[in-house]
Amino acid sequence: METAVFLIAGAFALIGALGVVLNRNPVHAALSLVMTLFAVAVLFVAQEAHLLAAVQVIVYAGAIVVLFLFVIMLLGVDTAENLEVEPIAGQRPLALGIGVGVMTLAVVAVAVIGNGATGARGVTAPIQPETVRANVQQVAEVLFTDQIVAFELTALLLTVAVVGAVVLARRPEGDYQPAPESALDQQRREATESIENAAETVEETAEAAAEADAGVET
């Protein structure tokens, strides 16, 4: 049963991950990311880490990807990007080289070191079925005793990030500069000007015609 759950959820996680990379539409890529996050949550449940699964869905799927989507929608970047233009010359071969290198290193590390390569071993006792209620308490205990420094530092880091975002978004007092004219604004201004020119031409023509009429009558 556990193997079956692992295989199915793992397959979905991989499909989602591939979807994130290969989809050209950013919204579809974000949806693939949600699928991966869900599959990982299922893997957590299979490991009886219920709290982690719930938090994974609430925080990552429920808040972070929603914010991604929010930004994508608000900025209207939901069209496929032109992949022919490379901002940095030769970035694709470089990425391929680095990617293959890192993967090879990781595989070698796993082969040589064994289990340790993926991180530290679990520090808590495995959860017994009858203590499944205590799952949350166990996580809380570790988080607020042994790992308290890391926990508080993370909180501090997030606060710094928020303050930084606010500072960046704030314009200095009394130093207001109008935003530079965007391409759309420029088009709009040119269109308005050309309409005004056209209107003037029409008026002039009409005046000339009226004068000509007057000339005919006299």
Place this chain on the structure above:
Amino acid sequence: MLTPVLALDPLLLGEVGLSEVLIVLLKVVVAFAVLLVSVLFMVWFERKFISDMQNRIGPNVAGPWGLLQTLADGIKLFFKEDLIPDRADRFVFKLAPFLSLVPAFLIFAVVPIGGDFSGGEGSDGVVTLWGHDTYLQVADMPVGILFFLAMSSIAVYGIMLAGWSSGSKYPLLGSVRASAQMVSYEAALGLSLATVLLKTGSLSSHDIALGQAGGFGFGDLADWNVVATGFVPFVIFLIAGTAELNRPPFDLVEAEQELVGGFHTEYSSLRFSLFFLAEFMNTVTMSAIIVLLFFGGPAGPALVGPAWIWGLIWFTAKLMVFLGVFVWFRASLPRLRYDQLMDLGWKVLIPAALGWFLFVAALDLGANRGWNRWVIVAVAVPAMLVAMAMVVASVSSARHSRLAHEDHEGAF
């Protein structure tokens, strides 16, 4: 190994055979049917109740007292043409209604709808079905209440993607509003819920109901979380819950005067009816969650007959009250402006919920350590007042400088 998922139900603690699986399936089907019927009823109830409040008659043609009106509407929707706009993103457009419907169903799975919670001898909410002990809820997860939060955060996707995939501007505006609103109010929802969890000491919905099932003398009503957590979390939860449901007065997502029909403008036929269904289902499940968290769920005194029936009766009665409250909101409150909505969420509800949570935590800690309760209150109340003054001062100074800035620019 099915046990971990539905872990705490006594049905699944022993050997899991065919009869256990059949009972679980039966519970799923019953929960599904109950929810669908309750939606039929809720739509009728809302229309009738609001008509009464506005001195109208309301639906009165189909069936006795118009009871079958919803059924007729459903059948009509079913036979309408299903349109997909040319500029729609076809896959996401078809996916979105299900993303909003499925979470609505799943939340109901963690709500205990009956059982013996009378607070008497041996009342632990267990019922016996064909010789098997079980709970009257589909699944009692160890993280039941977090599951509710997780599912309501998934429901955001349904609305968001529906608006985006329609390829039309009003639905897009509706969905951008929706995502900002729902994410903002989820924070207040979670913080007010935390106070309840603090009192109960468990995330399991069954334990939360059981923790509130004391005796039912007048003084024992203090066991209900609405009193035990001091009323403030309940008020915050009710407001944030209404916003989470996008029901009036927080229905900016589909404000008809501004956005045509909001996020589901482009939907028709069956797909529209799925959104409609999800909306009313969410109302029912949110009422059920409020009843569970603050009013003891199925807890209530057993009068005559088997005690587990009284669990069902009390639960239904409390549920009806909150369904009525949601309709009452809709009938009497005007819609908020968007900036008012955001101000209420971020500058009032979240600080209030957080402050009250800390206050209750301090009282709890003091009770455990044997500190004098009045000393805690004497320290905590001025501290909270100072914090409140700081929030108010910073908000008003920010507002002041923004207004000055706008004057300076001559904008607006």
